[in-house]
Every structure is written in structure tokens, then in C-alpha cells.
Amino acid sequence: MIAELEITKDWRGAFLAAWLTVSFTASPLAIEAAQPNSAKDRMAATADPARKPAQSDLYDIQFKEFRLKNGLRVLLAEDHRAPTYSICVTYNVGSRDEKPGRTGFAHLFEHLLFQGSENVGKGEHFILVQNNGGSANGTTNADRTNYFETLPANQLELAIFLEADRMRAPNITQANFDNQRLTVQEERRQSYDNRPYGKTYEAVIDLAYDSFPYKHSTIGSMEDLNAATVRDAEEFFRTYYAPNNAVLALVGDFKTDVALDLIIKYFEDIPAQAPPSPPAMTESSQNSERRKSIEDAFAQTPRLDMVYKIPAGNTADWYALDILGHVLSSGVSSRLYQKFVKEKELALSAYADAGERRGPSLFWLSVMARPGTDLAEIEKLLGDELVRLQNEPVADWELKKVQMQLRRQRAERLYSTRSRANALGHFAVYYGDPQLINTIWRKYESMTKADLQRVARLYFKDVNRTVVTTLPKSAAKPQ
Amino acid sequence: MKLGQGNHSQIFSRWKVCLTGAAALLVAVFPLQGQESVGTPSSRVERFNKAPVSREILRVKLPRPVEARLKNGLTVLILEDHRAPYVTLQLHLGAAGALFEPTDRIGLANATALMLREGTKSRSSVQIAEQIDRLGAGLSAGSSFGSPDAVLTGAGLSDNFDEWFAVFVDVLLNPTFPADELEKLKQRQRAHLREQRSSSGFLISERFNRAVYGQHPAAQVSVTPESIDKLTRDALVQWHRERYEPGQAILGIAGDVRAKDLIEKLERHLLGWKKADVTPAWPRDPAPSTARRVLLVDRPNSVQTTLALGNIAIDRRSADYMPMVVMNYILGGGASSRLFLNLREEKGYTYGVYSDFSALRYPGPWRAGGNMRTEATEGALREFFFEFRRIREEQVTAEELEASKRAIVARFALSLEQPARVLGFAITTQQYGFPADYWDSYPARIMAVTAADVQRVARKYLNLDTLQMVAVGDASKINGVLEKYGKVEVFDTHGTLLGGAQP
Numbered sequence: 001m002i003a004e005l006e007i008t009k010d011w012r013g014a015f016l017a018a019w020l021t022v023s024f025t026a027s028p029l030a031i032e033a034a035q036p037n038s039a040k041d042r043m044a045a046t047a048d049p050a051r052k053p054a055q056s057d058l059y060d061i062q063f064k065e066f067r068l069k070n071g072l073r074v075l076l077a078e079d080h081r082a083p084t085y086s087i088c089v090t091y092n093v094g095s096r097d098e099k100p101g102r103t104g105f106a107h108l109f110e111h112l113l114f115q116g117s118e119n120v121g122k123g124e125h126f127i128l129v130q131n132n133g134g135s136a137n138g139t140t141n142a143d144r145t146n147y148f149e150t151l152p153a154n155q156l157e158l159a160i161f162l163e164a165d166r167m168r169a170p171n172i173t174q175a176n177f178d179n180q181r182l183t184v185q186e187e188r189r190q191s192y193d194n195r196p197y198g199k200t201y202e203a204v205i206d207l208a209y210d211s212f213p214y215k216h217s218t219i220g221s222m223e224d225l226n227a228a229t230v231r232d233a234e235e236f237f238r239t240y241y242a243p244n245n246a247v248l249a250l251v252g253d254f255k256t257d258v259a260l261d262l263i264i265k266y267f268e269d270i271p272a273q274a275p276p277s278p279p280a281m282t283e284s285s286q287n288s289e290r291r292k293s294i295e296d297a298f299a300q301t302p303r304l305d306m307v308y309k310i311p312a313g314n315t316a317d318w319y320a321l322d323i324l325g326h327v328l329s330s331g332v333s334s335r336l337y338q339k340f341v342k343e344k345e346l347a348l349s350a351y352a353d354a355g356e357r358r359g360p361s362l363f364w365l366s367v368m369a370r371p372g373t374d375l376a377e378i379e380k381l382l383g384d385e386l387v388r389l390q391n392e393p394v395a396d397w398e399l400k401k402v403q404m405q406l407r408r409q410r411a412e413r414l415y416s417t418r419s420r421a422n423a424l425g426h427f428a429v430y431y432g433d434p435q436l437i438n439t440i441w442r443k444y445e446s447m448t449k450a451d452l453q454r455v456a457r458l459y460f461k462d463v464n465r466t467v468v469t470t471l472p473k474s475a476a477k478p479q
Numbered sequence: 480m481k482l483g484q485g486n487h488s489q490i491f492s493r494w495k496v497c498l499t500g501a502a503a504l505l506v507a508v509f510p511l512q513g514q515e516s517v518g519t520p521s522s523r524v525e526r527f528n529k530a531p532v533s534r535e536i537l538r539v540k541l542p543r544p545v546e547a548r549l550k551n552g553l554t555v556l557i558l559e560d561h562r563a564p565y566v567t568l569q570l571h572l573g574a575a576g577a578l579f580e581p582t583d584r585i586g587l588a589n590a591t592a593l594m595l596r597e598g599t600k601s602r603s604s605v606q607i608a609e610q611i612d613r614l615g616a617g618l619s620a621g622s623s624f625g626s627p628d629a630v631l632t633g634a635g636l637s638d639n640f641d642e643w644f645a646v647f648v649d650v651l652l653n654p655t656f657p658a659d660e661l662e663k664l665k666q667r668q669r670a671h672l673r674e675q676r677s678s679s680g681f682l683i684s685e686r687f688n689r690a691v692y693g694q695h696p697a698a699q700v701s702v703t704p705e706s707i708d709k710l711t712r713d714a715l716v717q718w719h720r721e722r723y724e725p726g727q728a729i730l731g732i733a734g735d736v737r738a739k740d741l742i743e744k745l746e747r748h749l750l751g752w753k754k755a756d757v758t759p760a761w762p763r764d765p766a767p768s769t770a771r772r773v774l775l776v777d778r779p780n781s782v783q784t785t786l787a788l789g790n791i792a793i794d795r796r797s798a799d800y801m802p803m804v805v806m807n808y809i810l811g812g813g814a815s816s817r818l819f820l821n822l823r824e825e826k827g828y829t830y831g832v833y834s835d836f837s838a839l840r841y842p843g844p845w846r847a848g849g850n851m852r853t854e855a856t857e858g859a860l861r862e863f864f865f866e867f868r869r870i871r872e873e874q875v876t877a878e879e880l881e882a883s884k885r886a887i888v889a890r891f892a893l894s895l896e897q898p899a900r901v902l903g904f905a906i907t908t909q910q911y912g913f914p915a916d917y918w919d920s921y922p923a924r925i926m927a928v929t930a931a932d933v934q935r936v937a938r939k940y941l942n943l944d945t946l947q948m949v950a951v952g953d954a955s956k957i958n959g960v961l962e963k964y965g966k967v968e969v970f971d972t973h974g975t976l977l978g979g980a981q982p
Binding site: 124131154158183301370400405406408412422 | 677678
């Protein structure tokens, strides 16, 4: 029930092709047989919790893949490390799919899917999950919507049932619709309107993007939320919430054949729908700098946000840019922290990140100045740091740092079933390739120092950037 | 809990059969526009009890760490877990926390901990940062206000554990507290002072903690310009020398290590860490406020009112602890609690509303609150009071009680995913001197809580006459609402009393 701020890629051709094949496949077992590289053999080996994995598969997450007759893509990662499991159903719909005048709808709809379905009462979803020792939530971003539960292993059937029931037949009444509209509006107030710098994110994406899909925020505007109707929900459900437009990932302590039987039992008779038409993601290239200054009634100190348009996630250039983001701002040793916070003492914090989207993404730099600091000085120094990336190769230790952080992330992920289920859904829906969960680190490792310099030169150009300054509103300044 | 009747006739599955028909029905039955201004929407929680649920609770036995005491008195807990090539460390320095700092040295404990990373006899601040980051490890230290502990934590891969653990030991034993780095830290803290006042979350905790804790050190939530000025290198050096005492510390290690080898290694690495003679003086326990207070922080332009309502209740070793866990779960412990179902799922006043309680070595407050849209402040307060009264005046039903106890016990299974959490249970056992089987018998003690117990603790601690009521929001819009609950003391966002009753 969270609208995510930062998001994500476009592998559109391959992705849609995959969905089309999915819809008309025969039996799940036939599909497994058709996949000689399935993780079947290796999986048997991980079934012993006491066993320490061999070095070669230390970090790998082994899973099997199935497709139901209705096109639902199913990823099962049996793993008996803990007596728990997580399910994550990721739908190929996000705020980029919304229509003008209905911003915020994908996220509002996600809320509605917690309001009951044919066999689950309003509010009963959380009650059932929590009273049986589990936790649940859903999140929406520009590129996808996901729903997930984590439960003790003896409640395997419960979450499969709950996810199927709402995919099949959500029960959305006008009263529930109105209630969740109010709730989402409070989420907007809490996360944006009542908080310092709450307007900045929307100002930046609105200025940087030209096309509607990424130009608006996932939380949406109050006006559009007010305009939304139950009839919109009907159409949205029919268009996007079909089994052939979703991926189900299940990770944890279960027997694959038992879990698959349950998934077939509850999901397979949910009818497929015609695949939704993809949103128009064209974003023309930018040829002059864009600039804006906004006032913020709560902010006590100025903030600089500077973004550059970059390609979608899972492209060679995006990986190179993501490494640059880490070099600039990951950890206390990072360039921006050392320069702005420690050495020059100009900032409270400094941050850089190659946002991962399925379509045109943004490399985002953000510096929170110390009170009374001149943003022009910060902007000049930030520019110097980007020029340095263009002119000098990064140090060996900086590259090593990024690789080690990736390894650590992969190791940590082995504990959490939820983290793995969500990641499988992410890679499957964004890029049509859940195996990226095991192979993505190679993409990072294949990047050379020359690649990093090349992308710095290609994308960190003045004409390709958008700069937004957020200043404390004079009236709200302390006496 | 009384569950309302739902409108179960309009389900989306029918649309697949007859789309136009179902949609037309909806339009006919309900107006399409929102009902924000026309009272309470009839959006009620309902239970069909059709989902397949195993009636059994998965009973889990928490693994117990290996315990050892080093020659210098340090207690070591090691939880071997080879599921992932990963290790986490947490060192609780039980005499070095902010709770024990002198009243004229606010922030000393945290500054001492933060400065550990800023230079040692053999490493500069930058070298420490680079080495930790290059290893893909994490290292942090701090001491929050009200905590008896300073805590040093580390995490990273097991195959380079020796390397990052060496840095962990170095910052613990050999910090030099360089004067120039201390000046930079103080500058960073000064810069944050103003920035934090923009957040309603900071303002509510500042005012609420002052209200409930009174003279107790936990009333403090932030350093001040004056306290920052008073931090000197000598004071930090002395705090580290006297207070970082192994005999009153617990080192917890969870993950891909071999306990036996590690203990030998610890003896070697921590050889230079000597016992010190220090007896922390525990401040006098905070007492519950005896009269209601209504405190308002005026934050102009707010579109929500942030509320915190509560009072001092129990400490961690109280006999009322288990009933409080159950009572709090029912009242506001999560998305199936009474407050959530009422204020969010039925009324739509808020995105989230919860209650919790803090129980440490000394009594802490129970507290309920959340962010409510400004216009709903009055309704929210009415519903908070309704729920407080209801749990005081009516016994919870057998069904609600059983479901809640079951939820609390069943969720133990999830903690088994994270070795650091399992280790956390063992550290709690140590810190509070609980018997070794504390967590094994915890489920039985939760299941033994009765409806009468729940009502008894609700009556004892949720006292409306002595409630400390704090709101952060636009005073011009909510002052009148708050006045119905008592004389309102109004503060600005800088913490200055503007008017109303004297504190």
C-alpha cells in the first residue's frame, strides 16, 4: 500500500513477445519439460538446511519456471533454510499505464485489492495473514504493481488462495472505493504535501519528461484521485489484472509439486484477457537545459536536484551509469559525501543514483545544503565532479567497492524469502528474464573504466539536464 | 469486535460475465463522487472465514547462541548460521549510553560513538571509510537518547570477515578523536538542528517525550546549540576510557562463523581491552503524569495533524508485560487492530494509525497516534477516545483475544529467516537477566493472558484523565478542537512556548 517514489526499463520488444507466447501454452509440466535448463537438478541439493552450499552456487537462487494454461508465469524457488515462505504477484501495470486525468489510479487500485474479493471480506486479508503469523503489503511504482505475503510454512495454501481470489474477483463497492480514496489522499499528504521537499520530486519529473507516462507521479494528484470512479476500476481490472499480465513468484519452505498443485487449483481457471496495449514511452531527446525554482513552506534549508536523461534499465549504458552513481554516493567513502559533507562542509547530505525504469530513466543528483549555503556554489562543485568522471578513469578501489557491495547484497538476500520473491517478480516483469537475479552482477563486472568515462561524456551534458532548486519559503522562515 | 455487514453483491467476477450490467448496477446503487463531506462512509470490515487456514500454529524453537565470557569480562554470544556467507556483529556497551551522561553533557555518548570512525592510531577517517566500503562491509556506531547502551554494529561477507573485523576492533579500542574531525562533526550536528524542525515527526517526538518523561534523560530527543558547544575532545576521550567497559558489554555475532575458532580469535584481538571500574548511576525512574495535558506545536501550512497520545506505563520486567503485548496488539498493533480498522478502514481519516509501548530497564510510555488530515482531527480524537474507553470498559471477546494471541505467537516463525533477529532475542535475555528458557516459554505465557488481564492493564495504563495529548499541526485550524480536551499549551516549531497553560 505504498506508492514508490523512485523507479525504473524498457525491454519492450522481447518482453511483449514473451507475454504473447505465454497466453496460449498448454500444460505447466509440458513447459517444464521444454526447459532443459530449469533448476530442477540443482534444487534437490539445496533442500538440506544444514548443508553449506558449495562455493560455485553460494549466491545463486535456484528456481523452476512454469506457465499455466491461462498464461500466468510461475517461478518456484524451493528453499528450506527457514520454516517460512513468501509469495509475490507482480502485475505488468504501473502509473505509466494511467490515462491523463486519472493519475494515481494504479496505486489507488492496488489499495482496492485489499478491500475484499469473492471469498475474502473487506479488511480480512490483513486479518488472515497477521493472525496466522504473517505479514503482507503491496507496492506500486511507475512500471509495475506487486502484492506480497510472508507466512509460516504450514500456511502455504492461505496466501496462494488470497492472491488468486483477488486476481479472480475483487469486490469493490462504492463505499470501499471512497474509503480508500481518502486513505490514499492521506498517504499523499503524509508523503508529499505535509513534508519538506514533498513537492520537489513531482516538479523534477514534470519538467524533465515530455511524455505523460513518467511525467506524473505514482501517487497522483488530489484532483485526479477525486475524479476517479468505480467504473474506472472495472475497466482497469479487466485490462491489467489478468493472469497473462502477471508473474507469481514463490520462495521458501515448500515442496515444489505441492505448491504447483495449489497454484493450478486456485489460479488456472482465471480467464486470460487480451494483452493490454503498452503505453507510449517515446521521449524525444532533450536539446537544452531546463531549470526551475520552487518554494517550500516547510523546508528550512535549500536543496538542489539535478537530473540527466539516461536509457532504460538493463542496458549496457544503464549499468555503467549505475556504477557511477555508486562511485558518487554509496558509503561514507563516496566522492559526494567526502566532498560536500566532510571536506567543504556545504551539505547535510548528497546523493546520486541511476534510477531504474523500464523506459527512459533519470540519473538523479540531489544535494541538501546546509542552512544559508549558496546553491550556485554547490551546483558548480557538482558539475566539477561530473567533469572529473568524464576526464579521469575511476580508481580501481572504487570499482572493487561496487562489486563487493553487489556481492554483499546477494548474500543478504539469501536470508529473506520476501526479498527474493520480489526480485524474481521484478526481473520477470521488467525484463522478461528472472534469471537476472543470478546473472546481473556479471553485467556490472563487464563494465570497464572506459565504459564509465564514455557514458559520463555521453549523458552528463548541460543540454541533457534538468535543474530544480527548492528554497525555504520566505514567509515560513523562522523569525 | 462487531463486524459490519458488507455489500457483497458487486464483485468483479460478474463483470466478466456481464460487464455492462454489473457496472450499471453499481452506478445505480451508489453515487459516483466521494463522500468526504457527508459523514461516515459505510465501509466496514467483514469476515467470511472461507480462506483455507491451518489451525495449527507452527511451533518453532529458537536456536540458542553459544555463550562465552572472555578474560576481560566481555560476554560473547555467537549464533552459528551457515545459510549465507554473511556475518553481523552488535556490540552493546552497557555503561556508555546517553542515559548515563551528565545533564550538562547532552550528546556526549552519541558523539563519542560517532567519532570512533573518525580516526584511530593507525587509520585516518578516510582510510576507515575506504577500507570498510571496499570490503563491502558496514560499520556504524551511536547511542540514542534514553538508551543505556552505546552500540557498535558491523556487517559483511564471511570470506573477508577477518579484514573488516580488524577495523571494527581498531575503532573500538584505538580511536584518537582527532580535534579537527570533532569540529566537523559539531558543524554537521549544528546544521541538522534547523533542518530537523521541518519534520512533523521530529516535532511530535520532541514534545511527547518531554511531556511523558519530565526530568528523566529520555525526555531529550536532540542535541542543542549549547550542548554541541560544550562537547570537547577531552570529554569524549574520558567517556571512551571510562565507559567502554568490557565487563558491562555484550558482543553478539550471528552468521557464517565457527564459534570455537572465533572465541580464541576474540581473546587475541581484544587482549588490550581492559576492565574498568565504573558503576553506572541509573536515573530515577520516570513516573506517569498525574494530570492531563494538551500540547500543540503550531506548524503553519500543515495539511495533517500529527497526534501522539499516551503516558508512562511499564518497564520490560514488569509482570504486566505479557498482557500489555496482547492489549496493544488488539488496540493498535497492526493492520488488523481496532484503531486501524476504525480510523483508516472505516473512517478514512488517515494512511496509518498505530499504538505501541516502550519497555526498557525503566518504564516507558504506551502511545497511540498517526497523521490525520487536518479536517479529521476532531473525528480522530473522538475515535481514539472511543477505542481507549472501549478496551477499558468492555472485555475483549474470546474470538478477538484468541486471534491476537495466535498472531503474536505464530509470527515467531518469521524471525527464523534472519539470524540477527534470533540473536537479538538472546541479547534481550542477557540484558534483562531473564531465565535461559525465556523465549521457549514466551508463547505459553502469551497464550495464558486472559480477557480480564487485557482489561486490567488497559484500565491501569490507558487513563484518559492523565493522558498526555500532543498534536503537531496548523494551530489556527485545530486549536479549538483541542480545547475541548483541556487547556492548550501552544509551542512554535522551535520549541518555544507561545501561550496557554504553564508547563
